[in-house]
Amino acid sequence: MAALGGKLTKNLVRTLGPGRHGDGSGLYLVVDPSGARRWIVRVTVKGQRNREGKPLV
8 A cells, every 4th residue: 555645735735726736646636716626536557548448559
């Protein structure tokens, strides 16, 4: 299991403005102009694939 040592702290998450903010290792906090916040994690399983599911060349 990977160590938890992200760049985004609780206080920083509370004060960040709109945009996509990376925490490291594929974890992102997305802040909308309305102030809504959501976490996105990007992972690769068994090689990289494009949106259609085809292997990247």
